[in-house]
Amino acid sequence: MAFDHFTDTSAIVRTYLTSIISPVLYLADAPQEAIESVALRIKTKESLMEENALLRQFQLEQNEKLQQFALLQQENKKLRALLNSSPRHQSKSMVAEVMAVSKDRFSHQVVVNRGTLDKVYEGQPVIDDLGVVGQLLTPGTTTTHVLLITDSTQAIPIRIERTGVRAIAEGTGNIDRIKLNHIPHSTDIRVGDRLITSGLAQRFPEGYPVGVVTKIIRDEGRQFSTVFARPVAQLDRLKYLLLLWGAVDDIGEAVQIEEEENG
């Protein structure tokens, strides 16, 4: 146990072992897959048409926003060039499906159907359609565990959207709650403030929504106030996730930093 926890040597072994055990996960997932495919087949024509119309409308709205986005991106690039700051890289992403939820009570993890065959890597950021979900643990060949942001061993660097104050959000082991530590009493922070990733640790890209502040305890007797937030991603009902790749440079940099730390 200690050997696994305090050293990195078991990472390679873990890849192989995860690969060996992955058929069990696929087997366990099979009934649900079957039920879903049957449910899809027996859907009525009307409900499908309704859904189709809804999706069309949704796509139209999204496309309209996307047109603006292209313009904004162009503008942003120009402004950045004027400021001589480094341009932002377009990142690649891949859809993954949640196969199983880890039954370990003391750790918040889900298993996705992507692995080293899809070139995923350890520490890769994972989001869903609403916000940040977590990061990948050691990948197996075809399955990988995702450590959720609510896990008590997880911490993620964030920024408060309204004020830009930096902080670190830690998991609490409670699926609907994360905690900000070391927030001075004087900090301008209110219930309802949105938290976004700050991109400072090089692991999570900048600007993705993480949570919404739900509770602030300002006890003057203590050095810092305690701030609780609710993750915006629906961590208890995850189905489809997005794995993000930073630009190639970013990954190289991240790896380098890690090596320096280990060395």
Place this chain on the structure above:
Amino acid sequence: MGDNTGLRSNWYIFLTILSALVLSMMPVPIQLELFRPDWPLLVVLYWCLALPNRVNIGVAWLTGFAMDIMMGSVFGVYAISFTITSVFCLSNYQTIRNFSVWQQSLLIAVLLCLYHLLVFWFSRFFATIHFIPNYLWPAMTGALCWPWVFWLLRKLRRQFSIQ
């Protein structure tokens, strides 16, 4: 011939443990999640009682290790909990066999509680976690399921003459 039977028995035992592992990972509604019995442990404990010559602490350790990999926990947490729990069954299997099924399920409840406490205790080394009594629900449902696990596996054992 005898060797052949041994191989066949091992194969059947492997299959029952494998299906228990699949059952333990199968998605269920979140309300039922809290009450999910520990199928792999129940199956391993049954084989420890029925065929201690075939299923020993090694098998218990391996099953626990498989759980570790599936759970993504720190390696060894489940493995050692499985091992310690099964040792109690293995060292007293002759006594426990003479109990009625309901007496056995009481004993299983105690063993399952021990198992969950062990898992909690070992996990606690690596993360700040707190114990809530709700964690012990699977011990109760597991004990309630024990008679059926027992009868089903006994039927399998006799039908396919696993020995």
